[in-house]
Amino acid sequence: MSPVVFPVTFEQLNATIDFCEIAEERRSGSGYCVTAFAVQHPGGALGYRFSGGDVGDGSFVYISDNELGASPTYAARPSWREEIVDFVRGATVLVHDATYTTDEYERHRGWGHSTYEDAVLLALDAGVEQLVLFHHRPERTDEEMDECVAACRALAEQRGSTLKIAAAAEGMTLSV
Numbered sequence: 673m674s675p676v677v678f679p680v681t682f683e684q685l686n687a688t689i690d691f692c693e694i695a696e697e698r699r700s701g702s703g704y705c706v707t708a709f710a711v712q713h714p715g716g717a718l719g720y721r722f723s724g725g726d727v728g729d730g731s732f733v734y735i736s737d738n739e740l741g742a743s744p745t746y747a748a749r750p751s752w753r754e755e756i757v758d759f760v761r762g763a764t765v766l767v768h769d770a771t772y773t774t775d776e777y778e779r780h781r782g783w784g785h786s787t788y789e790d791a792v793l794l795a796l797d798a799g800v801e802q803l804v805l806f807h808h809r810p811e812r813t814d815e816e817m818d819e820c821v822a823a824c825r826a827l828a829e830q831r832g833s834t835l836k837i838a839a840a841a842e843g844m845t846l847s848v
Contacts (some may be wrong), residue, residue, distance in 0.1 A: 693735060704722070704724065707722055711735055722734070731765075732765045732767075735769060737784050738768065739783070739784065744782070764801050764802065765804060765848055766794075766798070766807060790804060792837065795834040802846075803835060803836070808840070820839070
């Protein structure tokens with residue numbers, strides 16, 4: 673939390689702030705359950721699954737920085753792909769990194785970000801209800817985003833899926 677991204681110093685906050693390391697784990701309490709899962713990003717990152725804690729509750733999975741493609745950058749477990757599918761399985765909403773097109777990805781392999789197609793395939797494999805494409809490449813125009821979403825929807829339709837797909841946008845509201 674540096675002044676560039678957070679201009680208020682800790683001394684100015686009227687609060688006690690404790691930091692703790694978060695690892696792959698599950699925490700639950702009255703009416704909630706949060707599970708963390710290690711994803712593929714240089715320096716490490718976690719994806720999170722949030723639910724109400726009861727069987728049948730909807731779930732929201734948030735994975736902002738993750739490379740689904742194979743890269744020697746990561747020492748991934750051989751079963752990592754199956755594990756992330758299980759982690760995401762049956763989510764009501766999956767918000768996932770979809771920074772690159774397939775063509776762009778080859779120039780950025782190992783940077784910790786996924787393609788649109790890989791995000792769709794993860795959502796399909798995991799039986800997700802809605803996929804929200806997130807972490808857009810900053811240079812991408814709105815028209816290009818619309819084209820990516822259309823291509824993703826076409827891929828889902830080709831696979832016989834009713835997966836709902838949208839691009840994350842400022843002010844977007846999601847229901848779980």
